[in-house]
Amino acid sequence: MSYFTGLILLLVASAIVNNVVLSQFLGLCPFLGVSKKVETAAGMGGAVIFVITIASFVASLIYKYVLAPTGFEYMQTIVFILVIAALVQFVEMFLKKSVPALYESLGVYLPLITTNCAVLGTAINNVTNNYDILESVINGFGVAVGFTIAIVIMAGIREKIEYNDIPETFKGSAIVLITAGLMAMAFLGFSGVI
Amino acid sequence: MNKNIERLVNGLWKENPTFVLMLGMCPTLAVTTSAINGIGMGLSTTVVLVLSNIMISALRNLIPDRVRMPAFIVVVASFVTIVQFLMQGFTPSLYASLGIYIPLIVVNCIILGRAESYASKNPVIPSLFDGVGMGLGFTVGLTFIGIVREVLGNGSVFDIAIKPLNDYHITLFGLAPGAFIVLGFLVAVMNVVRRKMEAKGRPLPEVQGCLAGDCTTCTLSTACTGKSMVHVKPEEIPVNPKDVAKPVPNTNVEVKHADNQHNTEDVEEAGRASSYADEMLEGKGEDE
Numbered sequence: 001m002s003y004f005t006g007l008i009l010l011l012v013a014s015a016i017v018n019n020v021v022l023s024q025f026l027g028l029c030p031f032l033g034v035s036k037k038v039e040t041a042a043g044m045g046g047a048v049i050f051v052i053t054i055a056s057f058v059a060s061l062i063y064k065y066v067l068a069p070t071g072f073e074y075m076q077t078i079v080f081i082l083v084i085a086a087l088v089q090f091v092e093m094f095l096k097k098s099v100p101a102l103y104e105s106l107g108v109y110l111p112l113i114t115t116n117c118a119v120l121g122t123a124i125n126n127v128t129n130n131y132d133i134l135e136s137v138i139n140g141f142g143v144a145v146g147f148t149i150a151i152v153i154m155a156g157i158r159e160k161i162e163y164n165d166i167p168e169t170f171k172g173s174a175i176v177l178i179t180a181g182l183m184a185m186a187f188l189g190f191s192g193v194i
Numbered sequence: 195m196n197k198n199i200e201r202l203v204n205g206l207w208k209e210n211p212t213f214v215l216m217l218g219m220c221p222t223l224a225v226t227t228s229a230i231n232g233i234g235m236g237l238s239t240t241v242v243l244v245l246s247n248i249m250i251s252a253l254r255n256l257i258p259d260r261v262r263m264p265a266f267i268v269v270v271a272s273f274v275t276i277v278q279f280l281m282q283g284f285t286p287s288l289y290a291s292l293g294i295y296i297p298l299i300v301v302n303c304i305i306l307g308r309a310e311s312y313a314s315k316n317p318v319i320p321s322l323f324d325g326v327g328m329g330l331g332f333t334v335g336l337t338f339i340g341i342v343r344e345v346l347g348n349g350s351v352f353d354i355a356i357k358p359l360n361d362y363h364i365t366l367f368g369l370a371p372g373a374f375i376v377l378g379f380l381v382a383v384m385n386v387v388r389r390k391m392e393a394k395g396r397p398l399p400e401v402q403g404c405l406a407g408d409c410t411t412c413t414l415s416t417a418c419t420g421k422s423m424v425h426v427k428p429e430e431i432p433v434n435p436k437d438v439a440k441p442v443p444n445t446n447v448e449v450k451h452a453d454n455q456h457n458t459e460d461v462e463e464a465g466r467a468s469s470y471a472d473e474m475l476e477g478k479g480e481d482e
Contacts (some may be wrong), residue, residue: 023370025224026298032219074279075308077297079273085264117301124297173216173401174381181374188371 007138008066013194014142020118021150023191027118031151032176034109045049047109049141051091052119053086056140060133065188080123088113116127118147153183198323205327209399212335213384216401217303221295222336223373229352232340233333234288238277238296240329242306245273247313247325254314266309267300274299304332307402343367343376 001009018024021031027048034044059080067073092110095103113119122143124134157179166175211217218239224236249269250257257265278296283288289296299305308328313321341351347368349360366372391398 024392025220025370025373028219028223029303061275074275077275077278077300078268081267081271082264085267100224104268117298120301121294121298124294169382169385170378172381172385174378174385177374177378177381181371181378184371185366188369 003164007135011138011142011145012137014139014150015146016187017190017194018187019146019187019190020122020143021147022180022187024121026121026186027116027147030109030112030116031147031154031180032173033068034112035151035154037178038152038155038159039165040101041150043105044109044112045144045151047106047113048118048147049144050098050106051088051110051113051138052122052140052147055087055119056122056126056136057133058087059083060131060136063127064133076124077126081120082121084119091177108176118143150183150187154180157183197320201320202325202327205324205329206334207331209328210331210335211304211328212339213230213380214398214401216381216384217307218332220298221237221302222339223377224295225292226336226340226343226373226376227305227368228344228348229337229340231288231291232336232338235292235295236284236329236333236336238292239299239302239304239332240280240326242270242273242277242299243308243329243332244322244325246305247308247321248318249273250309251316251318251321257314262312262314263306266306266314268301268304270305270309271300303402304328312362339376339380346376347372408435 014020020026021028030044030048035041062079062083063073063076067076067079072079088110090109092103095107095110122140126139129139131139154176158176161175161179170178209215212222217365221235221239225231246266246269250266253265253269274297277299281292281296308324312324316324344350344352345356345359346364347366349356349363364372367376372467388398
């Protein structure tokens with residue numbers, strides 16, 4: 001298997017087979033909170049793709065050229081969370097100044113992403129699995145695409161749920177969690193693919 | 195001393211982070227495949243919570259308000275790293291089964307939430323008991339969910355097989371979908387409890403975390419970035435009328451902090467928006 005085939009398999013695996021929300025439970029907060037409308041969900045997904053891809057790149061860069069040579073690998077959690085927080089702020093400022101159109105559509109969601117555990121989780125996973133920098137970026141992109149797929153499908157279902165007659169007890173987040181359970185069951189079907 | 199016991203009871207019962215406040219859902223869903231994993235995760239979170247509460251409370255007068263969130267995160271992340279090493283050394287099998295969720299304790303809503311809403315405003319001893327109470331409450335919650343999932347999914351409790359159940363276990367409950375479904379039913383049960391308690395005139399505290407149905411109530415997203423969600427369009431505010439009617443108890447405090455930290459741009463923007471709204475209203479008036 002060539003390196004390139006490996007990358008494609010990694011992308012599919014991280015996006016669909018090991019879906020970040022539905023099989024790893026990372027990024028649940030926005031998944032439950034920002035999935036009421038398809039447009040908002042897609043906006044959130046776009047912002048997450050943007051941030052996770054950049055964060056994976058920067059985090060693995062820092063790990064490879066700063067932490068590993070100096071023997072400070074054990075500082076990864078502290079360094080990564082600070083890098084991610086700073087990065088999100090920086091991305092926000094950059095977008096505001098240089099790409100106002102993109103900022104208009106993604107800006108609302110960026111502050112929500114700082115503490116999204118999917119970002120930190122992906123950065124740490126990249127290091128634990130010994131991915132090189134290109135693999136980290138691909139993995140980060142795949143994870144974020146998986147998140148976007150999950151949240152958009154969820155928003156689509158929730159728009160329909162609005163019109164359904166749900167038992168009083170299950171209204172609100174209970175029915176959303178059970179829907180997520182059923183979605184996770186569907187995604188479980190991908191587990192043998194790769 | 196009375197106040198300390200009150201903090202313990204508060205964390206374990208009145209504001210139980212799992213059942214009542216519904217905080218920290220990532221680890222709740224992820225590690226509760228068995229009861230023993232639930233206890234392990236709960237206790238490691240408790241250790242981090244207690245230590246970071248003590249530290250943050252001791253430093254509360256030294257940390258400038260503007261940089262308090264990064265400071266809290268550094269404190270929490272340091273303790274998480276220490277706990278991670280201790281677990282790697284002393285409980286390697288638990289460390290392996292909890293995996294990535296140990297470093298992710300850093301972004302657990304409970305820890306930064308308690309730091310922000312309690313430890314940064316109170317003396318060391320009550321903060322310590324607050325940490326112990328909240329941590330044990332979380333541990334009890336995780337263990338309970340772990341037991342339910344282990345019984346249904348594996349037919350055992352704490353790895354001891356229950357004879358008749360063992361033959362009829364539903365493997366699904368040990369996997370990802372089972373986590374969502376069990377939590378969904380837990381939320382439904384809590385909805386019933388909430389309504390009963392409200393009828394009795396003793397309403398439970400509102401759900402605070404992600405399950406409140408919108409991320410803006412999360413203490414972290416606002417506090418971490420130092421801005422309130424002024425850009426949020428009205429339709430994203432929770433549709434659940436209960437959430438709207440009764441704001442989270444410590445909202446006032448958060449709002450105060452958020453105000454301090456507003457970017458000037460944000461304030462300007464908000465001001466522009468409101469003046470624009472005024473113009474609109476005036477225009478409307480003239481038309482009439």
